[in-house]
Amino acid sequence: MTLDVLTVFFAMILVAITSGLLMLFAGQRSPDSPSLTWWGAGNLVAASGAALIAARGNIPDIISIGMANALLALSNGMFWNSGRLFRRRQTLWLALALGPLLWLAACLVPAFYDYIAPRIILSSFITSVYTFATVYEFWHIREPLVSKKAAAVLLALHGTFYAIRGLTTMVYWPTSVEVVLISPWIISMAIVSVVHLVAMSVLLIGMSKERTENVEREAASTDTLTGIPNRRYFMQEATRRLLHCAKSDTPAAVLMIDLDNFKGVNDRHGHATGDTVLRGVAEAIVDNLRPDDLCGRIGGDEFVCCLTRCSNAEAYMIAERLMDALREPYFEVTISVGIATAKNSGYEIDMLLRDADRSMYRAKHHGKDRIVVH
Known part of the structure; x- marks a missing residue:
């Protein structure tokens, strides 16, 4: 049995929308609401970008190529920012916008925009950089959260996948969209994205729940005036x-x-x-x-x-x-x-x-x- 590319993309979009809405809902009930809200919004932005890519041929290329991948880059930046907010760090707006702006600027260059290979390489590079930056944020959470290591490992695997995709494209250098569509990378990318979206949503909600339980446990064991054990x-x-x-x-x-x-x-x-x-x-x-x-x-x-x-x-x-x-x-x-x-x-x-x-x-x-x- 072969998997149809559009079917897999549709499943990915549906999962991204569903998990995004659930994360937004969870954010309303959690003390870590900014982090959960940013991650949920990132899922929705990723779903929008994937939908525009799936509509290629029915909408102008500047939208299905330029705008779609800019949205995907933005979603990865939002995931990174979610990790920063979970660590109680501030939003770096310029760094958050750098990926999408780099992509849009590259699209203004005909030698880049007219060929599929450099587009795959740059999009994979942007995704990989943001993902490994998110790994850094989760790995350096100092609280004793069981889920943080699982989240960091999953993100590292996700970033590695896109890094390998970019390096492989440099070697084989596809020359047409049709070649890319029949390659195993496109199906693999969609399947990996589905698993990643679901797993990371579950893990981030789990981390937020762990943090809440730790705070409650500490409050129950600490003298409120002096901060030492009661x-x-x-x-x-x-x-x-x-x-x-x-x-x-x-x-x-x-x-x-x-x-x-x-x-x-x-x-x-x-x-x-x-x-x-x-x-x-x-x-x-x-x-x-x-x-x-x-x-x-x-x-x-x-x-x-x-x-x-x-x-x-x-x-x-x-x-x-x-x-x-x-x-x-x-x-x-x-x-x-x-x-x-x-x-x-x-x-x-x-x-x-x-x-x-x-x-x-x-x-x-x-x-x-x-x-x-x-």
Whole structure:
């Protein structure tokens, strides 16, 4: 069975229109709406360009050749811009328009416009460049999105296909449209485009959904004022880490930190200043812990740290470093620190917190601004 070129083109146009409309609809319901909207609009523009190519012979060549391929170049630029918007980057309007303008300018040259081979080479080059630029955008998304690698690989294959098409045309140099229409490239190009349109629409919607889920998950685990883990997340993550330490007999410790005289800050300067101090304290704690240490805010002015692979002496040194950092005049507070170690309290987070809390209150009872080890 042989596939009719017009039939395959019609299927491609129908898929492009359908996926484009679905992407536009999805864009209205997503926080990544600009990216989804641009990709959906790009599908519709690509469908328009393919429709004009399919109508060749029934409409003027300047439309079926010049305008049609300019629209296809524009659609690829729109896909690239969609990738930039997904990364929260700005639209580069000149670069977006460069492909279509390059094509239209080339069409003004008779030596280019009158021959099929240079037209195929330039259109393939434009598509390939925009596609690999889109690969760059998706590959450099820093968020942990499972779909981004699949999208980047699919785009890379798509760009490679068009690059090979352009290089092959340089070698064989077809001289007529009829030769191109009966070549395997035209059918392959349409089939590849159909698969690409569907797969990329699904993947981009999936990436947007993943991002939304990540944001919601982070919001549920983060203290809204300070940006560090809240009590719920801290307890879950500390439990997991301490279980691992228990299995490997690794030392661990918990620091309970309470701000001294914090009520005076609120009374003298107001709660807005108090919130600023809490944010500054959280930042100072994070800056003075080791990269793998865990900290969280578990109460109004109470912070806690879980230190794994940490000896008793190291835990004390870290607590001293925190106290020194928070003695800066900017904070207007000092801290009392209670330390509980797995060696003395076990690896249960509830027991460690209980003993660290008792030690912290002993530090307050004995004059504040000090460290007490359980």
